[in-house]
Amino acid sequence: MSGGPLPPPDGLVAGAVEALSSARHVCVLTGAGISAESGIPTFRDALTGLWASFRPEELATPEAFERDPEFVWQWYEWRRELIRSSQPNAGHLALVRLARLAPSLTLVTQNVDGLHQRAGSPLVLEYHGNILRDRCVVEQIVAERSPGGGGNLPRCASCGGLLRPDVVWFGEMIPVEALVAAEDAANDCDVFLSIGTSSLVYPAAGLAEIALQRGVPVIEVNPSPTDLTRHADFVLRGPSGTILPALVEALGQGDSARNPQ
Ligand code: BJW
Secondary structure (H helix, E strand, O other): OOOOOOOOOOHHHHHHHHHHHOOOEEEEEEOHHHHHHHOOOOOOOOOOHHHOOOOHHHHOOHHHHHHOHHHHHHHHHHHHHHHHOOOOOHHHHHHHHHHHHOOEEEEEEOOOOOHHHHHOOOOEEEOOEEEEEEEEOOOOOEOOEOOOOEOOEOEEOOOOOEEEEEEOOOOOOOOHHHHHHHHHHHHHOOEEEEEOOOOOOOOHHHHHHHHHHOOOOEEEEEOOOOOOHHHOOEEEEOOHHHHHHHHHHHHHHHHHHHOOO
């Protein structure tokens, strides 16, 4: 978790604060970048260590799992351990506070790490599932592991079928509840906040496009340019663990001034 004094709001932050302060409904989309400061590598910046020479498009697919489930499971077990030993950072915590300040906020995450929930965000739409859950490939339901296992591969306790991580791979459908609720939020919000995502993977990246088409202010928080950057109304350049606390702090100060006790 990052500490220390926050930088003063600059002009862009002030504009973003103004947009947020008058918003009735804020839609937030997060990506791997928000968890980078928790020590979880992003997908397209770097796959570190043992996995440095593999691309997500080669590992996060049903075809890769069919070809070599043991190899894919090794990647997921490595990431599970990393996630279990990590903590939410200042960016995750700032979003908990933002949800208290905004009249209504929908938090959509592409992340599978559960760090928003651990930070205290009450309602999180998990667009790409959750890495810490197992799903039975036969029954297609979240399942418990059979204690006996099956060689090196985990098996379903109820039917003995092969288990896989409960995540969404390329070419697979987004869970329908999250898909519909996120699209509804993008269609209803009056500010859209895109945080720590390369905006390359669809349909998640299409949510900001819905907001742009509606003429709703779009704020991007990212240290690097993305495909969304040139369309966004406010681009807050920097790590979300620094930018989001500053943004929410400035919003909270304005809120106190508007609503003195
Ligand atoms: C910081 C930071 C700091 C660094 N602070 N920021 C339309 C056009 C073209 C293709 C398609 C399309 N529609 C669908 C597709 C196909 C495909 C797709 O999008 N392909 C693209 C590669 C082009 N989409 C799908 O297949 C999706 N399903 C689907 O569409 O179903 C319908 C259908 C079915 C069948 C046929 C046809 C249609 C499913 C997508 C599933 C994605 N799954 C993954 C893996 C999840 C499981 C796992 O974790 O293992 O999800 S892939 C990976 O990418 C993961 C992420 O959620 C996702 C997005 O990545 P994200 O979060 O943006 O991370 P990065 O690494 O890309 O970016 C990090 C960013 O953080 C960078 O910008 C940094 O600068 C920044 N950053 N430090 C803030 N400190």
